[in-house]
């Protein structure tokens with residue numbers, strides 16, 4: 001595989017940090033611990049439990065998550081590049097810290113009001129401070145993808161000189177394109193020696209998964225994701241899409257137990273109150289749904305005709321539905337499953353009735369099919 005040296009991809013889950021930052025999502029300590037346990041059971045490699053300096057609840061949740069699952073999975077906390085945030089993270093007991101400070105001119109000018117030299121000093125000082133306290137340090141140059149490239153490379157080298165163990169490259173406002181991101185990550189991998197490069201992509205243009213996979217293809221060995229893609233604005237790269245894409249399309253090894261994806265998605269949806277779109281890849285209820293007669297016929301003969309992966313491998317279900325696009329093979333299967341066996345002429349008549357109901361805009365269930373079919377059963 002061109003550009004790809006390492007075959008196992010580390011899944012860094014930030015559902016409990018970037019995911020929870022989305023307006024309207026505020027989890028209790030108990031909920032966060034429950035989610036963290038599920039993520040650990042599912043086999044993610046790193047859990048970003050929260051931002052310990054941001055509230056008392058976050059501090060407690062981080063501590064509890066560490067106590068509960070710290071022996072199963074690496075638990076990390078987010079921190080600004082200042083001693084107060086880092087100290088709070090250390091006090092929470094975490095052994096890993098994710099230190100960030102922005103590097104783009106727009107963030108320096110309007111938000112941080114710092115010069116580039118001041119930002120480089122902050123990177124060095126704070127990464128070093130966390131390292132001196134024995135932490136595993138991941139450094140993120142926030143808004144990396146809108147940062148002037150030479151300065152970004154200098155920021156990355158500064159963090160590495162200060163002892164950073166991993167460098168995460170965030171596409172903070174989701175403006176990357178996969179080909180550009182591939183080139184950028186190749187360059188960063190080129191200056192990072194043996195340090196792990198990670199990617200963190202937002203979905204403002206619907207490209208978070210594509211950009212994440214491009215980053216992995218370029219040599220990143222870790223990827224930040226959230227369950228169901230929840231997160232700031234249009235969200236983050238979704239765990240289920242990135243995991244399955246990395247595994248099935250690119251052939252990477254991933255430690256996640258993929259058959260737990262659907263249930264995990266449902267659990268996060270229920271706890272956050274954010275519904276999973278019907279058409280969502282991998283975990284949507286229609287991800288393995290079929291109504292069109294030609295598709296249903298193919299799937300019944302061999303599912304791979306119209307399914308690129310099996311519902312079982314992600315814990316989802318195949319759903320054969322009825323409607324105006326149905327064909328005889330699908331109807332026969334639905335009736336056979338209910339123990340109703342009709343001759344071909346009767347099946348055609350049932351199908352015609354179903355189609356005319358659907359033409360009137362009615363939603364057809366297998367119960368409707370049963371009721372109609374029973375009129376044709378001869379005793």
Ligand SMILES: CC(=O)SCCNC(=O)CCNC(=O)[C@H](O)C(C)(C)COP(=O)(O)OP(=O)(O)OC[C@H]1O[C@@H](n2cnc3c(N)ncnc32)[C@H](O)[C@@H]1OP(=O)(O)O
Pocket residue numbers: 018021051053054055079080081082100101102111112113142172232
């Ligand atoms: C791209 C991302 O997702 S970054 C993570 C964003 N996440 C969050 O903000 C969630 C948690 N945040 C919070 O709870 C609060 O914002 C806190 C506790 C961190 C800070 O709260 P406040 O002190 O009230 O400051 P406020 O949030 O209004 O402003 C941010 C301050 O941090 C500074 N800052 C922002 N990023 C960084 C950074 N990486 N390193 C150092 N300072 C930073 C800003 O310049 C501003 O400083 P100022 O108060 O001197 O002007």
Ligand SMILES: CC(C)C(=O)C(=O)O
Pocket residue numbers: 018100140142143168170171172173200202
């Ligand atoms: C803190 C960083 C990694 C972040 O969330 C972003 O830039 O989107």
